[in-house]
Amino acid sequence: MNSDAQIGSATSLLTPRNILAAVLVVLVVIFIFQNRSATTIQLFWVSVQSPLWLTLAVILLLGWIAGLLTTRRKKPAS
Structure with missing residues (x-):
């Protein structure tokens, strides 16, 4: 019975979101x-x-912040 609980908890960790996160971390x-050289x-x-x-x-972070600052927000419906 205990091994069934362990298998269930292990399979609950293998969601598509967790797999995608693991692949992104590896990348x-x-x-x-590959890009350790100094520039x-x-x-x-x-x-x-x-x-x-x-x-x-x-540069990626600065671009992301610039995108956040320049997006238009929806006006709340009144």
């Missing part, structure tokens, strides 16, 4: 290991050197 780890970013007079994966992650 992110592969991406990081230099220059913006006006500031020069920053960081790993390529970190630079791309920061």
Whole structure:
């Protein structure tokens, strides 16, 4: 009876959402290991050197924030 409960709890962890999350984590780890070389970013007079994966992650985050700030919100129905 105890093994049936363990099997049930193990299969409840294998939802499509959890599988997708695990695949994305594996892809992110592969991406990081393949892009560990340092790159230099220059913006006006500031020069920053960081790993390529970190630079791309920061740019992605800034783009996501810009998208959030520029989306139109629906007006509440009155």
